[in-house]
Each structure stands twice: as structure tokens, then as C-alpha cells.
Amino acid sequence: MNQQEIESTGMRLLKKGKKGLARIIFSRIGLLLFLMALQALMLISIFQWFEQYLGHIYGGIVFFMLIMVLYLLNSRTDPTAKITWLVLILVVPFFGAALLLYTKMDIGHRAVRARLQEIFNETKEIIPQSVETMESLSKRNKESAMLAGYIGRTGCFPVYHHTEAVYFPSGEDKFAEVLIQLRKAKKFIFLEYFIIDEGLMWGKILEILAEKAKENVEVRVMYDGTCEFSLLPHDYPKRLRQLGIKCKIFSPVTPFVSTHYNYRDHRKILVIDGQIAFTGGINLADEYINHIKRFGHWKDVAIMLKGEAAKSFTLMFLQMWNIDEKLPDYKKYLGYATLAPEGMERKYFPMQEEEEGKETEGYVLPYADSPLDNDKVGERVYMDILNQSKEYVHIMSPYLILDGEMEAALKFAAERGIDVKLILPGIPDKEVPYALAKTHYYSLLESGVEIYEYTPGFVHAKLFVSDNCKAVVGTINLDYRSLYHHFECAAYLYGMSCIIDIEKDFDNTLKQCKKITKESIKNERWQRKMIGVVMKFVAPLM
Numbered sequence: 109m110n111q112q113e114i115e116s117t118g119m120r121l122l123k124k125g126k127k128g129l130a131r132i133i134f135s136r137i138g139l140l141l142f143l144m145a146l147q148a149l150m151l152i153s154i155f156q157w158f159e160q161y162l163g164h165i166y167g168g169i170v171f172f173m174l175i176m177v178l179y180l181l182n183s184r185t186d187p188t189a190k191i192t193w194l195v196l197i198l199v200v201p202f203f204g205a206a207l208l209l210y211t212k213m214d215i216g217h218r219a220v221r222a223r224l225q226e227i228f229n230e231t232k233e234i235i236p237q238s239v240e241t242m243e244s245l246s247k248r249n250k251e252s253a254m255l256a257g258y259i260g261r262t263g264c265f266p267v268y269h270h271t272e273a274v275y276f277p278s279g280e281d282k283f284a285e286v287l288i289q290l291r292k293a294k295k296f297i298f299l300e301y302f303i304i305d306e307g308l309m310w311g312k313i314l315e316i317l318a319e320k321a322k323e324n325v326e327v328r329v330m331y332d333g334t335c336e337f338s339l340l341p342h343d344y345p346k347r348l349r350q351l352g353i354k355c356k357i358f359s360p361v362t363p364f365v366s367t368h369y370n371y372r373d374h375r376k377i378l379v380i381d382g383q384i385a386f387t388g389g390i391n392l393a394d395e396y397i398n399h400i401k402r403f404g405h406w407k408d409v410a411i412m413l414k415g416e417a418a419k420s421f422t423l424m425f426l427q428m429w430n431i432d433e434k435l436p437d438y439k440k441y442l443g444y445a446t447l448a449p450e451g452m453e454r455k456y457f458p459m460q461e462e463e464e465g466k467e468t469e470g471y472v473l474p475y476a477d478s479p480l481d482n483d484k485v486g487e488r489v490y491m492d493i494l495n496q497s498k499e500y501v502h503i504m505s506p507y508l509i510l511d512g513e514m515e516a517a518l519k520f521a522a523e524r525g526i527d528v529k530l531i532l533p534g535i536p537d538k539e540v541p542y543a544l545a546k547t548h549y550y551s552l553l554e555s556g557v558e559i560y561e562y563t564p565g566f567v568h569a570k571l572f573v574s575d576n577c578k579a580v581v582g583t584i585n586l587d588y589r590s591l592y593h594h595f596e597c598a599a600y601l602y603g604m605s606c607i608i609d610i611e612k613d614f615d616n617t618l619k620q621c622k623k624i625t626k627e628s629i630k631n632e633r634w635q636r637k638m639i640g641v642v643m644k645f646v647a648p649l650m
Contacts (some may be wrong), residue, residue: 137310147201169202176205179212184482185270185472186592188511189648196646220359220371220431221480227427228263228478235419235457237266244269244470245602251496252471252578252602255489259475259600262483264423267473271415273599275312275581277613278390279396283309283492286378289412290316293380295455296326298425300377302583303391304331305339308399310392314351321352326455329353330429333374339393356429371479373428374594376410376583377421382456385418385474386410387597388581389506389568396568404535408618409504411581411599411606413472420474422456424597470603475595477584480622486584487591489600490572491517497574500527502614506570508532508545509587509647515548519555527558531569531617543640544647549629560621567617570598573610578602581610588648 118421134544181192197204237260245267247255256267290297303308319372321327329348331340333615335357341347345355356374378386388410394400396408402569413421477486494501494517500523508530529551536542549559570590573579582598584590601607622628 109288136465173201176208186511192645192648216631223431224480227430231427232264235264235266241267241269249602253494256473259265262485265271265420265475267471268417269471271413271417271472273601273604274412276410277340278389279408282390283397285412289380289384292627293320293325295381298328298379300330300375300425301392302332303393304335305393307394309394309397314342317353318351327353329355330358332358365497372594373408375597377425377597379418379422379425382422383418385413385421388582389570405535406565407562407567407569409569409571409581417472417474419457424476474602475598479593484591485595487514489580493572493574493578494521497521499528499575502529503575504531504567505586506533506568507541507585507587508548509541510548518557522556529558530619531560531567533566535565537566540639540643543636544643547640547644549624553626557622558620562621564620573614576607576611577609578617579610
């Protein structure tokens with residue numbers, strides 16, 4: 109794209125210069141860091157001022173700690189996390205108990221929690237479950253139907269029988285198809301991503317978005333607040349609006365300490381006209397298509413859904429978008445004549461007869477996971493696949509920071525004779541999670557789980573595939589952040605033809621991996637072992 113083309117689409121407004129140290133210090137990021145450090149210093153000073161009185165109020169502190177420990181033991185907190193908190197309280201008694209209280213008070217997040225719960229309640233039945241589809245799935249596979257029933261009780265997540273699924277074994281493959289599908293958009297384009305970074309990938313996508321906005325296609329973009337803090341200018345939404353694109357930041361980082369920052373929007377969703385939906389691990393940045401090299405070759409995957417199932421991703425996007433807006437009357441947009449006035453435009457949820465998706469042999473169930481409820485949907489779907497498997501479960505994940513339940517499920521599957529294989533990164537993106545992953549290796553190997561590391565680089569894929577008939581492709585990592593603290597999404601597949609493609613990709617990736625053995629664990633660098641041991645007790649808080 110030449111300079112004239114850039115200027116014609118308004119992308120000239122979005123070019124970003126390199127930041128020097130001085131610019132960072134005096135930028136908005138520098139100001140945020142300074143103000144947060146100032147708050148921390150003030151808190152420390154307050155504790156120091158009252159230090160001389162600790163002897164007089166020791167009894168009160170002990171009573172406070174006892175109350176917090178009793179509360180912790182009787183809470184719904186994950187058992188592994190309970191151990192972490194108990195150790196923290198033991199090591200730094202008052203500070204540990206005070207931090208637990210502060211975390212459980214959920215300061216700064218209650219309003220968001222209440223708002224999202226309101227939205228989820230009002231849209232819980234907005235897309236009805238086809239009785240025929242559920243009955244058909246139950247006849248094919250009762251276990252999958254029971255899982256679909258559970259997922260359906262946690263939100264508006266129907267299972268579909270009129271959807272095609274295409275699997276992409278790399279970011280490059282997905283990127284090429286995204287460009288094709290974006291150019292076909294006629295009504296709307298929704299993008300919700302954890303990371304957006306300027307470069308080749310986002311530049312080409314943005315060029316099309318700007319063109320479509322000029323054609324009166326509704327374009328909305330939403331990204332997580334960590335992008336604003338580390339990657340994009342704080343006024344980026346304003347710049348996109350100048351191109352005719354609606355833009356929002358989920359949970360912007362502000363200079364005030366809050367548990368709100370613990371809950372990030374880790375989803376990757378692209379919906380086009382309510383007919384096409386993409387999800388998977390691939391963000392909108394150049395490392396995901398290997399245009400730049402950060403940690404060797406970047407291995408990632410995605411899936412495209414064409415047909416009815418795209419509705420669910422449309423709804424997921426609109427739910428998050430409307431956190432800070434009045435909830436619209438979604439029923440007027442539904443594709444069901446019994447719920448919408450005759451002649452009303454069904455913009456976001458097309459009518460049945462308009463849908464291009466055809467009946468397939470398999471079933472698709474898109475679902476989301478929220479950190480604001482007690483349903484750990486992402487983890488339970490993974491565990492159900494492990495528990496129901498009959499021959500194999502093959503997994504790719506960038507991180508392996510397991511709670512007790514997930515580790516037990518992996519081990520039990522292997523111990524009952526299931527072929528359980530894990531592909532993890534050979535080159536890490538972060539040293540601490542990499543070291544923590546290795547603390548699980550020995551225990552898993554003893555139970556018969558096979559572990560492989562991708563030698564060319566970094567694996568960012570999040571997928572499960574089992575018995576040539578079940579698979580999950582989405583955004584959910586095998587770590588505490590994804591399973592407990594992030595907003596996530598995925599697609600559960602049963603009997604879809606692309607599942608064979610997923611397993612073939614796993615086998616091809618396996619050929620580029622080295623197998624982990626007990627001997628290789630012994631030969632690991634002692635510094636990495638030490639990091640894993642030391643950080644193990646705070647793993648649930650990361």
C-alpha cells in the first residue's frame with residue numbers, strides 16, 4: 109500500500125512513531141506508573157506510621173487474621189488458591205490478610221459485575237435452542253448432549269446443526285481468509301480482540317474496515333485496556349472514529365489500584381454480517397502471522413464458522429459492547445418472526461431463510477466464559493473431554509499452570525489408558541510461566557501423560573482434540589488467568605469434518621517437537637527450576 113492509498117483511507121492518522129525513554133517517562137503511560145507508585149508509597153507510609161502501635165493492637169490483628177482465614181476456608185475459592193492465600197498470610201500475616209480482604213471486596217469491579225449480570229439475564233434466551241438439534245445430538249452422542257445442556261444453563265449458548273467449520277493451522281492462513289471475508293461484508297463487522305498492534309496485519313485489516321465504513325457498513329472495534337497501556341495511543345478510539353469506525357476500550361487502565369484490572373477481555377472474535385465468525389488464539393499483531401519474529405516461529409490456530417453458529421459470537425460481542433450503554437431491544441433484531449414485529453429489520457441476527465449455512469453432519473457449540481460467576485465453563489469443558497475420552501486427547505497450550513482439579517483430570521485420563529499428549533512452547537514468551545509449567549512435568553509424566561515442546565518457537569494455540577470426533581478451538585489457556593480471571597470464548601465441535609484436519613495438524617506439529625523425559629527434566633537449568641519452585645505458591649494469583 110503506497111502513501112497515497114494510506115492517506116485516502118485515513119490511515120495517516122494512525123501511524124505511530126517510536127518512543128524514546130524520555131517520551132515514555134513523560135507520556136500517559138509514565139504518568140499512570142508514577143501515580144500508581146505514589147499510591148503504593150502512601151499505603152506503605154500509612155502502615156509505617158502505625159507500626160509503633162502494633163503492640164497495642166496485636167490482639168485485634170490476630171482476631172482479624174482468624175476471621176479472614178475462616179472466611180477463606182469456607183469460601184468457594186479454588187483449593188489450590190486457598191493454599192496460596194494461607195501461605196501468604198503465614199509469611200506476611202497482616203498484609204496477607206489485608207490483601208485477601210481487599211481482593212474479596214472487589215473494589216472497582218462491582219458495578220461492572222452487576223451490569224454484565226443484568227445483560228446476561230436479559231439476553232439469556234435471546235437465541236432459542238432448537239429442540240430438533242438437541243434431540244439429534246443426543247441420539248448421536250449422549251455425553252456431548254449432556255455437556256451442551258450444562259453449557260446452555262450457564263448462558264445463551266445453543267448448539268447448532270447448520271454451520272460449516274473451517275480450521276486454520278496458522279495465523280497466516282487465517283489472515284488470508286479474514287481479508288477475503290471482510291471484503292464481502294454488507295451489513296456489519298464486529299471485532300473484539302485482546303491485542304491490537306499497528307503493523308502489516310492490522311494495517312491491511314484497517315484499510316478494509318475504513319473502506320467498508322465509507323460504504324455504510326457498520327464497523328465496531330473493541331480491544332482490551334492493556335493495549336492502551338502498552339501498545340496503542342490513548343486516543344486511538346478517537347482516531348478510528350475519524351475513519352467512521354466505532355471503537356471502545358474494555359477496562360482502560362487508570363492510575364488507581366483496583367481488582368478490576370485482574371479481569372481482562374482475552375477473547376478474539378470477528379463477526380461479519382451475522383453469518384461468518386472467527387475465533388482462536390490469533391490476535392491482530394504481526395508476530396501472529398510471523399511477519400516479525402519474537403520467540404522463534406509462532407504457532408497458532410483459528411477456526412471460521414459459517415452459518416447459524418455465528419449468531420452466538422454476535423451476541424457475545426454485543427453483550428460486552430453494551431457494558432457502558434443502555435441495553436438495546438435485541439428482540440427486534442432477532443431472526444425469529446414470533447419475537448420480532450413483521451417487517452422489522454433483523455440486522456444482527458438474520459432470519460432462518462437468509463442463512464447460508466447448510467446442515468452438516470456435525471454440531472457446533474460456541475460458548476463464553478466469564479470470571480464474574482461461579483461457572484468455570486472453560487475448565488469444565490476441558491475436563492469433560494478428558495473424562496469422556498475413549499482413545500486419545502491431544503492438547504496445545506502456551507501455558508501450563510494447573511489447579512489441582514485439572515492436573516488430576518489429565519493424570520487420571522492417562523492412568524486409565526488414554527493417549528494424552530501435550531504440546532507446549534519450546535521458546536517461551538515469559539520466563540516465569542515457562543518455569544511454572546515445568547513444575548507440573550514430573551507428576552504428569554509419572555501418570556503417563558506425554559509432554560512435547562515445540563522446538564521452532566512459541567506455541568500460542570489453545571485446542572483440545574479427542575477421538576476424531578470432539579474438539580475445542582478458542583482462547584482458553586491451561587492457566588489460572590484463562591480459567592479463573594479472564595473473559596474467554598471458544599467453539600466446541602462434535603462430528604465436524606474439520607476435526608480430522610485438527611488432528612492432522614497436531615500430528616504435523618508433533619514432528620517438530622522434542623519429547624520431554626524425566627532425564628531432560630533433571631538436566632533443566634537450576635535457575636529455571638528455582639524460579640518455578642519459588643513462584644509456585646503465588647501461581648493462582650498471577
